[in-house]
Amino acid sequence: MPLELRLAWRNVWRNPRRTGLSVAATVFAVVLVVFFVGMAAGLHEKMIEDSVRLHSGHLTLSGPGYFANRTLAQYVRLDEGLRGVLERAEGVRGWAPRVIGFGLLSKETDAQGVALMGVDPERERTVSSLADRLQRGSFVGEQPRAIVLGERLARNLGAHLGDELFLYSQAWSLETAADLYTLVGVMKLPDVTLDRSLALISLADAQEFFVYGDRVSEVAVLAEDADAAAGVAAALRGDAGAFEIHTWSELMPELVQFIFLDDAGMYVLLVILVVVVAFGILNTILMSVLERTRELGVLLALGLPPRAVFRLVYLESLLLAGVGLLLGLAIGIPLVLWFAAHPISLAGRMAEAYELFGMEPVMTWKLKPLNPIGSAITILGVAAAAALYPAVKASRGRPVDALRSL
Amino acid sequence: MRGRAAAALLAALGLAAAAGAGELLPAPPGLDAREIARRQEDTLRGERAYLEATMTVTSPRLPRPRVVRLRSWDDRLNRRSFIRILAPPKDEGTGFLMQRPNLWMYVPRVERSMRIPPSMMLQSWMGSDFTNDDLVRESSQLDDYDHRLLGIDPAPEGRDGLRAYVVEFRPHEDAPVVWGRIVSWIETEHHTALRQEFYDEEGVKLRVFELGDIREVQGRHFPHRWSMTPLDKEGHSTVLEIHEIRFDEAFDEGVFTTRNLKRED
Numbered sequence: 001m002p003l004e005l006r007l008a009w010r011n012v013w014r015n016p017r018r019t020g021l022s023v024a025a026t027v028f029a030v031v032l033v034v035f036f037v038g039m040a041a042g043l044h045e046k047m048i049e050d051s052v053r054l055h056s057g058h059l060t061l062s063g064p065g066y067f068a069n070r071t072l073a074q075y076v077r078l079d080e081g082l083r084g085v086l087e088r089a090e091g092v093r094g095w096a097p098r099v100i101g102f103g104l105l106s107k108e109t110d111a112q113g114v115a116l117m118g119v120d121p122e123r124e125r126t127v128s129s130l131a132d133r134l135q136r137g138s139f140v141g142e143q144p145r146a147i148v149l150g151e152r153l154a155r156n157l158g159a160h161l162g163d164e165l166f167l168y169s170q171a172w173s174l175e176t177a178a179d180l181y182t183l184v185g186v187m188k189l190p191d192v193t194l195d196r197s198l199a200l201i202s203l204a205d206a207q208e209f210f211v212y213g214d215r216v217s218e219v220a221v222l223a224e225d226a227d228a229a230a231g232v233a234a235a236l237r238g239d240a241g242a243f244e245i246h247t248w249s250e251l252m253p254e255l256v257q258f259i260f261l262d263d264a265g266m267y268v269l270l271v272i273l274v275v276v277v278a279f280g281i282l283n284t285i286l287m288s289v290l291e292r293t294r295e296l297g298v299l300l301a302l303g304l305p306p307r308a309v310f311r312l313v314y315l316e317s318l319l320l321a322g323v324g325l326l327l328g329l330a331i332g333i334p335l336v337l338w339f340a341a342h343p344i345s346l347a348g349r350m351a352e353a354y355e356l357f358g359m360e361p362v363m364t365w366k367l368k369p370l371n372p373i374g375s376a377i378t379i380l381g382v383a384a385a386a387a388l389y390p391a392v393k394a395s396r397g398r399p400v401d402a403l404r405s406l
Numbered sequence: 407m408r409g410r411a412a413a414a415l416l417a418a419l420g421l422a423a424a425a426g427a428g429e430l431l432p433a434p435p436g437l438d439a440r441e442i443a444r445r446q447e448d449t450l451r452g453e454r455a456y457l458e459a460t461m462t463v464t465s466p467r468l469p470r471p472r473v474v475r476l477r478s479w480d481d482r483l484n485r486r487s488f489i490r491i492l493a494p495p496k497d498e499g500t501g502f503l504m505q506r507p508n509l510w511m512y513v514p515r516v517e518r519s520m521r522i523p524p525s526m527m528l529q530s531w532m533g534s535d536f537t538n539d540d541l542v543r544e545s546s547q548l549d550d551y552d553h554r555l556l557g558i559d560p561a562p563e564g565r566d567g568l569r570a571y572v573v574e575f576r577p578h579e580d581a582p583v584v585w586g587r588i589v590s591w592i593e594t595e596h597h598t599a600l601r602q603e604f605y606d607e608e609g610v611k612l613r614v615f616e617l618g619d620i621r622e623v624q625g626r627h628f629p630h631r632w633s634m635t636p637l638d639k640e641g642h643s644t645v646l647e648i649h650e651i652r653f654d655e656a657f658d659e660g661v662f663t664t665r666n667l668k669r670e671d
Contacts, residue, residue: 073467102529104520109510111520166518168511174463174472174533176497178513 004308008315011288012323022284023324029277030328030375031335033270037371038336040266042364044259048226050359051255052248053129054191057096057220058229059247061236066217067246072101072172075215076243086219091232093222094126099206100217103169103177105147105199107157114153114199116169118206127222130187130200137161137185140202147181150195151188159183167199171211179209190355274382282386285317289390293397301399310395317387318380325379329372339365430557430572439553439573445597446573446590447548449626452653455480459648463534466641474532479661486662489541491532500532501667504541507582512667519667528584535613535634535644539584550581551588562591562600569594570601585612593620596627611637624653 012019052058066074076082078097086095099118104111121141125131131139140146147165149157159165163183171177181201189195207213221236223229229247237245249256289296296309343364346354351361456479463472475493491500499514509527512519527539556572570591577583586607591600602615613636617629632646660666 104522104526106518106520109519109521111523111526113523113525166513166516166520168513168520170530170533172467174465174468174530175494176500176513176532178516178518180516180518 004312004315008312008319011292011312012316012319015288018284018287019320022280022320023327025280026277026321026324026379027328027331029273030325030379031332032273033375033378034329034332034371035335035365036266036270037374038332038339038365038367039363040263041368041371042340042366044262045226045366046362046364047255047259047357047359048248050129051252052222052226053127054189055128055130055194055220056248056251057127058223058226059221059233059236059245060218060251061221061243061245062218064242064244067244067250070100070217072210072212072217075212075217076219078214078216078219082219085236086221089221089232089236091224091228091235093224094123095219095221096120096123096127097203097216097219098124099203099210099212099215101169101206101210103167103199105149105153105157105168106166107159107163111166111168112153112157113197114149115194115197116167116199116201116206118201118203118209120203127220133187133189135186135188137183139185140200140205143182143184144202145179145181145205146184146201148185148187148200149183150198151186152192152196153199154183154186156196161186167201167209169210171209172215173211175211177209177211181205190357190359274378277379278382278386281317281321281383282389284320285313285387285390286393288316289313289394292394294403296394297397297399297401297403300397301403306395310391313391313394314384314387317383317391321379321383325376328379329375332375333367333372336365336367336371340367429560431560433555433557433571437555437571439555439571440548442555442571442573442592442597443551443553443575443590444548446592446599449597449628450599451480451482452626453481453483454654454657455482455651456655456657457648457651459646461532461534462645462647463532464641464643464645472533474534479657481657481662484662487541488661488666497532502541503662503664503667505662509538509541510664510667514668517668519664535636535639535642536646547575547588550583551575551577556589558594559591565600568600593627596620598627598629600629613637619647623651626653 061076063074063076086092097120101116101118103114103116105114106112119130119140121131121139134148135151137148138146140148147167149159154160157165161183164180165183167177167179167181169177187195187198187200189198201209203216207215221232223232226248229249233245233247236243299309300306343362346361346363354361456477458477459475461474461476463474465472473494474491474497476489476491478487478489480487485506487504489502489504491497496515499512501512501514503510503512507524509522510519511522522538528537530536531538531541552575554574554576556574559570559572562568562570570593573590573592575585575588575590577585577587584606585604586609587605589603589605591602592598593600598620599617601617603611604613604615605611613634616633616635617631618633619631620627620629622628628648628651630648630651632648633643634646635643
């Protein structure tokens, strides 16, 4: 085996220029694959992060039936038990309890329906970026009966900072819930529906307004990252019991779909790239087999079994691809890591497009272990497939024909 | 032989279908379903009606039922009405002004009024199982629906000695109506509504409205107890008991104004 390996290594380099070009093509392909897969991973991670930080969190824990009905009738009690579970849970970056109800809000006479959300201002900051999206004014929590509105909602109401707004709804106790709230802040939310409908008050105010006690509609949880959400959800499910838990992929199915389509488009391009590399390898190995017809014929005539010839040629192909792969990873991985540490800020049109989708206008990369592993398997697999034809051709040669040829 | 078996089977199925429909008798010819619906409406509302009532809301959420007392002025001719809440203390003085298709509300505690947007019409009214739409749209049961007489129920459930027309209301194609179908039991002699069943567009029965305690007032046989039971919310129901009702009294024009909303009675 070491002899075959040595033989193969020498054969690979019998034409250094041809082999060098082939290796260069492989290196180029590997670097591109690693780079683009890293870029897509970074983009998707960022999209998920920005989306979950806008509002939903990586997962939500709510009362049974809340996901389907979304009324005050479905709730969880934010008692010591649940607090303990959330505090103890591993992989949780932050959690925020919320009371979510429907309300009517008016400045003069005409009322607008609003999605009323009671938030704990301190805890909310650990999950969502709502407080960072203030365009003017301050967040809820500093004074009682303060309300913060989405920018379009405030505009539709004709409300300005300091205005007293009439908030009306039905309490959980079926009483009339009606009170005056002072507009203290206006948020600019990238999601148009939210911007037109979201109204924030403090959790304490909401629990009083809806006569809701220590009940909350949901607890939004931020995990370490999108991939960790499922694990945290499973752990909480085991721990928490009578709750309903939904992860970001259920909360935002359209995002999952977008990522799937985006990935599919990228992989089509990468497959084309890899196929080109495969033909490069095939070409190099086939050429080297054809010009060694005599040499291989002699080996066969001397009694080297065809199996060994097949192995030899195969080994050459894998060595060729392996060298390209190692060099490619040696360049690609540091490249992705460097870009992961140095995100690119976008400006102009691109930045506007990102902001339209509610994303920070920044390009980021992320290296997931699956990226280099997948690249290695793909390239080696391709080399193996490309070597099949030359290897079979070399091992099936008849010594007589080989010796008779040039 | 096979043909006869099939015929017997068909006959059995036919009988089963008739039994399922509550064994209605065929209606005598010459009856107009719309006319029956109109007379039901007349019995219930008159041209003008003033009433005082107590609404009791029962819900598994509440340790004891929520009791709301109210006064109402209904000017059906001009399609407007007014409701003033008298109790509980927290809601005292709250007013509702309906001027089809608008609904205004006034809350004295914060001294503010609000026009309730059309999107809110299916929300519960005052925590009850009646919707805002029930307040505003009642009279459209005549205009927005086609009426069909299904037959006569010789023994409506729980109503000994009464007979009722069973009329089906189906909304016009473009009518602003949320129900797919309403089936109404209307007593044959005095045209008092006894029961209405509300179905959604998929044919699922959503709520049952029952009217009882029928007493004669100014020549009308008027039900003094209205009860609404939603079928999708277990344990919820609302009963409206009418203590006093006076028909066709002259109303002060000032009743149906936004200014009246804000008046403290």
